[in-house]
Amino acid sequence: MFRTALRNVLAHKARLLMTVLAVMLGVAFVSGTLVFTNTISDAYQNSSAKGFGHVDVAVEPKHQDSEGDRVGTTPDLTQALLNRSARVPGADSALGVVHGFTAIADKDGKLIGGGYQSQGGNYWGTKDPRYPLVSGTVPHGKDQVLIDSDTARRAGYKVGDTVRVSVDGPVLTPTVSGIFSTDDGNVAAGGSLALFDTATAQQLFGKPGTYDEIDVKAKAGVSQSTLKAQLDAVLPKGTTETTTAEKLADDQAKAISSAMSSMKQGLLVFAGIALFVGTFIIANTFTMLVAQRTKELALLRAVGASRRQVTRSVLIEAFVVGAVAAVTGLLAGIGIGAGLKGLMGTFGATVPDGPLVITPGTVAAAIAVGVLVTMLAAWLPGRRAAKIPPVAAMSSLHAQATTKSLVLRNTIGALFAAAGVTVVIAATTMDADAAQAPMGLGAVLLIIGVFVLTPLLSRPLIAAAAPVLRLFGVSGKLARQNSVRNPRRTAATASALMIGLTLITGMTVMAGSLQHAIDKLAASAIRADYVVSMANGNGLSPDVDKKLSRAEGVTATSPLRNAPSRIGGQTEYLTGVNGSVIGKLTDLDVEEGAFTVGGDRVVVDDSTAKDHRWSAGSAFTVSYEDGRKQQLTVAGVYKGNAMIRGIMLDNATLAPHLRADATDMQVMVKTADGTSAAAKDKLVKALGSNPAIKIQDKKDISSDIAQMFTLMLNMLYGLLAMAVIVAVLGVINTLAMSVFERSQEIGMLRAIGLDRKGVKRMVRLESLVIALFGGVLGIGLGVFFGWATGQLVGSKMATYELILPWGRMALFLLLAALVGVLAALWPARRAARLNMLQAIKAQ
Template identity: 80%
Template sequence: MFRTALRNVLAHKARLLMTVLAVMLGVAFVSGTLVFTNTLSNALQKSSAKGFDRVDVAVQPKWQKGSGDTVGKAPELTQALLDTSARVPGAASAVGVVNGFTAIADKDGKLIGGGFQSQGGNYWGTKDPRYPLVGGRAPSGEGEVLIDSTTAERAGYRVGDTVRISVDGPVLTPKVTGIFTTDDGNVAAGGSLALFDTATAQRLFGKPGTYDEIDVTAKSGVGQSALAAELDKALPADRAETVTGEKLAADQAEMITASMSGLKQGLLVFAGIALFVGTFIIANTFTMLVAQRTKELALLRAVGASRRQVTRSVLIEAFVVGTVAGVTGLVAGIGIGAGLRSLLGALGATVPDGPLVVSPDTVVAALVVGVVITMLAAWLPGRRAAKIPPVAAMSSLHAKATTRSLVLRNTIGALFSAAGVAVVLAATTMNGSDGQAPMGLGAVLLIIGVFVLTPLLSRPLIAATAPALRAFGVAGKLARQNSVRNPRRTAATASALMIGLTLITGMTVVAGSLQHSIDKMAAAAIKADYVVSMANGNSLSTDVDKKLKATAGVTATSPLRNAPSRIDGISEYLTGVDGSTIGELTALTLDSGAFEVGGTRVVVDDRTAKSHHWKAGSSFTVNYEDGKPQQLTVAGVYEATEMMRGIMLDNATLAPHQPDVTDMQVMVKTSGGASDATKDRLEKALGSNPGIKVQSKQDISNSIASMFTLVLNMLYGLLAMAVIVAVLGVVNTLAMSVFERSQEIGMLRAIGLDRRNIKRMVRLESLVISLFGGVLGIGLGVFFGWAAGELLGAKMTTYELVLPWARMALFLLLAATVGVLAALWPARRAARLNMLAAIKSE
């Protein structure tokens, strides 16, 4: 039986090629994902570890927790602590580290880096071992700066050039005195790094005479733990704590692994989808292969082969196919992993250098996935073939499925579908994340149920195409009859395409609805024409509001400030606003009371009011950041939005209790409304600062929506793999169907149907099957998109379902295109059959 199985594999090489390709693509996706994420994780970890090579022990501020109604804060690392650290036994040197946001503009005035990755720091002394100079000298004073070599290369800066830099408010134009190399992870991720001398960095970052961290290097022969122990003895325990360089590197590696885990899981989900779709194709292929060899298998049974041996012979074939697909998929996956790393570089993301990592786990996973998926898909056809009595098989009495089996299948499909719909509907009534798992379970049950029911659904849906197919004459009529001749095969072929289009349509519905909701959210929350903020989300200097107020055409501004506080022992953030103008700049719905902000009168959003049992007229005591209490009165309660919420009080009331007065945003209203000219005027008033964003309501919507668009486009690319596998399935089904119907096609040719109509028949059959899968996929996608939107609506009050009719029409056109393209080779093969040879074939 083993030799027989091997001969069958070799005898049907062409027929099994598509199956191998389907499995190979899924395996390649899995192994490529593992290679890519392992390679990227390894490179980032090694790059990060280099950054800690010169740090044996790091001294960090110890966060002091607040007691009672006092807000906690971190103590400062002073020069005295730095000097003490340098003198402890076992310490070779100690370096004070200062860092903060620093935006560097390119020669066109645009921000370099991604905002959050735009960093600045201090260069220690005349030769800092952390940042080796590749040209120039150390900086001295506010008029000089060092920049990293990657940023210098991207922007075309050289030693001696003047560069525009923003730290906190005013724009600086220092001279580049040197260029350095660095292993900093932010730079590796596409950011930038600027270095000033220590005194200048402390002044610019608002930390005069203090440091963010103290890095201590051990003397030769002194271990990191021993040095940390000495530092713990010498430094005040309530102000500083020590962390070894090994611990820092391990924590960083763990963070990188955790961040890569999310990416890996996301990619593997789509690899699983491709394999799931491929499973239908494999099962379909083996079903047809077994059907074509029914008489051969019956003869084996007649000469003494047992049912188990027949099933085993089919599984051996599947094992060989799976092994070949697993090996080729692994090789292709290594190429995909290398390609993804190169693609990141081409898209502008800086990836640290490192070897391509092909771990033993990746090799095992590729082979196991290839073999197990193929054998599982082939088991049912093999078992079904073994159960056919030899005499019935040789007489072809087994050809049609029994009524009992169809009733059982339809009953199971109906139960799964009903359960899936019920679970999804139940999940939509839950709160946010609580409904995610049930909705995922319901989606799986519904897809399985629809797949099982697809043979039943195929007849009425395909019958609906009869009027359109009549226009093609005999070829159209034959195509429709061929499509419903074997409902199970049609179902398996259409289901592969259905799953891909279900996911694509569902994501498109959610993304389109989110875009509409974001636009509505921005319009509903604020009346301001512009919102001004820092590119990295940090605080703005109060000078920004002053400059904006003095700008021609500005009619009202309000800085927004965040400040921690404690109310009834609970931490609450306060939002400081300009009480005299905030009403002109926001469009909030008032539930009760009056929208009055000033003195001790505040407004509170409905959720906060409910949690504290407040209403209009209620009084409460707030303990500010400096620990001082004050009684405030709720003037009004407003409906919270995604953009505006919390306790709003006047900045004049809040400012005396803030150690450092800074703004998070400034809302601006102008006489002429939002326009390019007005935006340009505001940017120039702020000194064309690369670190400051001036955004209209539409800009805010677009920036949020761009993230969804980027993710959506990535998901489209990933799901294209599932669609490609589905195309292979259609090609495979049609090719084998043509082989099965060789005698029939020969007879059609003999009685007058020409080659052109034979091709048309096969193409129309493929088109009908693909459109059937497309209609099911789009229908399920809309349902799942609506259900996911119901979950989002619980968190986003402005969420509203929007159906992208144009996109859905495009997806249906895509399904039709898949059908036409997939039929090219099978149709050509059918038309070229020799009619006499075909009539004589069995």
């Protein structure tokens, strides 16, 4: 039986190739998704990692918590504290660390590395253990800078070149005095790092004479705990805190893991979907192929093989096919993972660089899907075929499903579908966070239910196409009858396409609705033509607002300047604005009073007003961060949204109480001529063509917010392309089996006058009907899931409304039709070339 199984594998090369391809693509679907998700996750983790080889104990300022009317502050680490740390008995050395956002432009003036990955710091000197010099010399003053070797390589900079650098707004043009190497994870992940001498870095980052951290290295033989105890004894208690490098590393690992948890969960959802679709595709393909060989297996039974031997031969064949497909599928999946990562950059997403990550789990998943799933998929139909009496199998008496089995299947499917719909609808009434698990469970139950019910659904849906098929005469009529002759086979074929289109339609509906909501939010909340902010989300220098207000064509500007305060024993952030023009730059619905900002009059969003039980005319006392108090009056209550909310007061009132290093979160700008390329170019030039500053109109803001949705949608389109290829193979398998089973029938049709064109047309129309059936089911389910998910989003976003992308859904349906047409090419040609006499005698 072993030799028989191997000979059977090699004897049907076309069938073997088709099966291997289907299994290989299923494996590639799973392993490619796992490689991609692990690579992205690892890249983000590495970008957050920081080495601690140069430090044994870190000294950091201890934040003073808010208490009563006092706003919390962070004390400074002075040079005196650095000197005191260096003098403890167990210290070998101590260096002060200064860091902040520093953008480096490439030779075309564009930002290198993405805003959040652009960092700067201080170079401690030739003995700085963190950054060994590769070439050049140490920097001195604002006119010299060190850059990391990776950035120098990517941008083509060398020692002596002039670079454009932006620190907190102003643009500098220093000379590259040297290039250094570093193990900084942010740089390894595609970021950039610029270093100035310590005094210059302190001045540029607004920390003259002070440090962000003091790193102390222990003498040989002194433990980290001993050094920590010595530092704790000499440093002021309550304003500083010391942490060993071991503790820092543990805390960093926990922080990265926590920050990555949401992303990992999202990526694992993709991997889970890939696993489900890949497993389903393999099981579906092998089920059809074993069914095709029922008579062959019955013949083995007739010549003396036992049921167990027949089942074992099928499993051996499945093992060979699965093993070959698992290896090739894993290799293809690695390529797919690399391709998807490259596509993210093509779509404009800022993704950290990093190597492809192929974990043992990915290899195990590929083998499990390729071998175990294939053998399981073969065992169930093989065992069923082995139990059929040989005479019945060879006479096709087993082919029709019994009424009892169909009733049982439809009952189970209806129960699953009803449970799924009930759970999904119930989840739409829950809180968005609590509804995620029920929504996922309901979606799985509904998809399983529809899959089980697909044979029942095939008859009415395919019957709806009868008027169109009648236009093709006899070929169309025969195609419709063939489509519903074996509803289980038709359903199994259409289901692969159904699952893919369910995912993509649901995500497309969600992305389109969210994009519309964001566009509406930006349009309804902002009257300003442009919003100016830092690329990394940090604060802007107040000089930016001054430069913009003097720019040609600018009619009004208002910075949005956040500052902490204490109100009624609670910490509240105030937003300082230009009170005289803020009403012209925003478009907020006023629920009470008037939108008047100036002096002691402020406006408050409805949520904050409700929390404090304020209304128009209410007075309250605010304690600023400098400790001074003032009574303010609520002039009006406006409806807040995701873009603008909080307590707004005039900057003239707020500014005297701010720290010297206060920054603006963004600046709103109104121009005389509205938005245009020329107006934007003037603003860019007014700010010195600064690579670190973003100048965005409403459309840019919407696109920026919606970038993640677009990215995920594009990823799904890439995964759908694979699902389409697999669906094509599934339809080819079904049609080839259908042609094989109907050889005698096709021969008779040819004998009584149906020409070869008619036979080809019949097979093509059958394929088209099956593909469109799967497409209609997938689009219908996708719209339902998109609506359900939108209900959760709508509870937190007032501007959300369901938008059905009719154009894209029509495109998806055309794509399904194209799948049907392509899949029918080979089976139709094979059917048309059958010798009618041999076909009639074949059965």
